Amino acid sequence: MEKLIIKLQDINTWLDQIIEKVPRVIAPIKYGQKAEFALIKNATDVHYDSQTTISSVKSAAFPSTETLFAYAKNGPDTKLYNVAEENFVNTVIWRARPCDAIAFKPMTKIFNSDYQDELYNKRYEKITLVTFACNKADEFCFCTSTGGGPGSIENSDAMVTVIDKEKALVEVFTEKGQQLIDLAKELFEKADESIDKDAVLAKIPQKFTKEQIHDHIQNAFKSSIWKAQSERCLGCGACAYVCPVCTCFDIQEDSHGNQGRRIRCWDSCGFQLYTQHTSGYNPRPNQAARWRQRILHKFLYMPDRLNIYGCTGCGRCSRACPVDMNIVEHLTSIANSIHE
């Protein structure tokens, strides 16, 4: 790991170098009062003022709609065609947050548990993550409670920490990260060992530990807490769609006469039809059951099965929720509750 220093005024020069060399650079841009990840063409497009974006950056590796394969029918015969390699291009995700970077770990685990998902892997392999440590946080952030932190370096290729009004610390962790540094070597100088990164990081109080949640919900399947918490839930998919870890998807068909594509698109466990059988029977018949599934999946099933938690503490779901289903609040109350 290498520690470097870059002047704040040089950051845009560096990013412009990256944009010139890398076909796809994704960064937050201004979006109304908030920010949203988008393809950028200019370093000046990047919006640094907001804490996080509305949506997570998972769509860089797991797009909301993607082709699995194409088919063409010819009389009784059918031919299948793969997605072309040219769709998978080198990508830099600029100014991700530590909670965004960390989220690719559970995603990668899900897509590689047993069956290896080629499409995800091909996209993910081409991604370089440049993370910016958080100097500030808002009331929805709870990364420290889920094992991350405002300066967590996990899964990032390089991390930028703004130290003061003039300079930023750049930590390089991987070969991919180093390649980006090499694009504009002259802008960097060796960092002084005395730089205290932790001092400038946001202070995010830890409200619970993920293990606490895990232990509490283990035997809470029949608890009344699910109904109490989900009473106001409207059953939309906003939380799942903005979540950096939610990977549930639907498989659909886009047909045009004799040819078409099989499509994979996002789906959400919050929808009533998600589990409904053709016969009309629904194993998760109400919103309480669906809310429970969401929490149990992230904090019980995933750790038990994949040894990783399905929540990074980014707080996006709470920000997106139309009825303010604040996940920190709900998780805290789970952590403090006692179940028999």
Next chain:
Amino acid sequence: MPYIMVIDKVIVEAPGVKTLRLRFQNEEEGKSFEFKAGNFAEYSAFGEGECTFCIASAPTRKGYVECTFRKAGRVTFGLDRLEEGMTMGFRAPLGNHFPLEDWKGKNLVFVAGGIALPPMRAVIDNVLDRRDEFGNITIVYGAKTVNDLVYKEELNEWNERPDVNLFQTVDPGGETPEWKGKIGFTPNVLAEVAPDSNNAVAIVCGPPIMIKFTFPVLTNLGFKDENIYTTLENRMKCGIGKCGRCNVGPYFVCKDGPVFCKTQLDQLPPEF
């Protein structure tokens, strides 16, 4: 990527229920393809989508696979429109299978309802092909009406075999004047037949409501939980443990199932 299969034969089993006999278009794929009784598959009607059912033929009968389905939604209507000689998609084998090897030497009791005989048939045929390895075989099969019974020819065949005890039943009101089988709901008929639970394994397959009422009957008959098997039929899309909808507790039905024994089910949250 699914295999491309050619439809060799279309058999109409009952109103709205068809069996398709499929062979691999690419013979090499067919030769290397292996599965076990209980595995399921994703069948695609191109242009409509993909749908999940068990493989209805036995792994011991090589050269083809069969699927049986009832017309219910978009994909099954699409499959229904397919004719002999046409092609469709097939992803298999998916999921787990019945532990046939553990059942050697045991008596087997099969309880099936309606369209749930197909997943069972893979096992039954498999067992019949290795008949001497197993003890007594009892089959209790019920459907709503006489018309809804599937595999009528095979049922006759089984009926005539001396080494199979077959009990067919239809729900009250579903009988015809010629009906020679029993009348009554499957769980009740099972209680009436009362197969011996000694050294026996019960395999139950049917709609959730039938399973719910069949389990207590089996328990009353003395079957131990670990000797009662069933297949769960949650909604599935990917079949490979990714898309998330068949998630029941820590399990994905499509990966860890569809075959579960009652001991496992009792530990699962009731979401199936």
Next chain:
Amino acid sequence: MSKISEKAAALLQEGAIKMIIGYEQGTEHPRPIFCHTPEDCKKLIFNDQCKNNLAVYLTKKEIVDNDKIGVIGNFYVVKTVIQLFLENQIHLDHFLIMTVDEAGDIITFGNIDEMKQYVASHEPPANPTVLAAIEKIDKMSREERWAYWKTELSKCIRCYACRAACPLCYCNRCITDVNCPQWLEPWSAPLSNIEWQINRIMHMSGRCVGCGECAAACPLELPIGLLTKKMGMDIKDSFGEWKDGNVLSTYKVGDKENFIH
């Protein structure tokens, strides 16, 4: 304790009402709360930030059973209740509809006529920013309008928060969930997003009460509220004021249009 909390707690204590749906302070904005005990009622608040249209819960089977439910909602809740009543979606005997006046006192509605009267005299003024935005779009050329909406709606992720937040989107099975035939592609793509909004608007036309919750619910803050507002304005121009609900389920022989030749 505020007057609202007191009154609500008293209602629950009397026992005739089993639950009260109202507003409480949320993380940033007020949010819905379900009060089951007089204790819960302490959290009840009411101010002009209370925007959620609580009527959305009144058609949910998991929430409404045979017990009587009290609702302390804003103007639009009352208006929506009238609309739901006209569409035979709710039994008024199951609910006690209330709102709060400027002085913080609870107004209780005894019957539908009282609600209609209240709604007729208390319509809040239209949001000037929405009106300005509509005017701006109206002034664009057709190509600009298409480009504008295509860009905006391409961002839609199809989370259906607009559908979920709308109290009048109560269909058991939404048109987007129907796949025989597949009217709408269920995945997010520019055209299917636009078509989804057209469907939503057309199904809302003449029924929409104008609460703007669809737009407020959108996590991407898409300007879909403009569509419902504009549709409401068009309907007012063509068929007159919102009166008995659905303009599209009725007709007049003398309807005037200028494009059928």
Next chain:
Amino acid sequence: MIEQNNNNFEPRIIAFVCNWCTYAGADLAGTSRIKYASNVDIVRFPCTGRIDFMLLLKAFAKGADGIIVSGCHPNDCHYTSGNFHARRRWMVFRDMLNFLGIDVERIRWSWVSAAEGAKWADVVNKTVHKIREMGPYTEYKKAAMFLEKEKISYE
């Protein structure tokens, strides 16, 4: 699909018509041997009230350059009020489409009775002429081709 330039551009028109009036009117145009443009594909409906607005959008998405919607004159509906209901719906729908920037000029609404074979021929001719001048409707099709941006390798 072959890109056609405007000079010899032959528009594709889909007509959604009611069974009782316009379809019979079109029939009459045929039996009376009135010549009219052949660019129109007719889809017959029981009533204008049945013509779902999604059908029009689907037609555009699948390549129509223009659309004709036609049914019985007011007061002539076989089902008494189907066309009145349809008229209201179209009034709302047309405003909505216009607001969204979808080209409503490409949709021609008309009342054609069973006796008006000549009017039908005229409606078709005028629409074809107008659409020919406007050129192909590519915007909507382009938006419909969204998935196409993901390339497929056809070996």
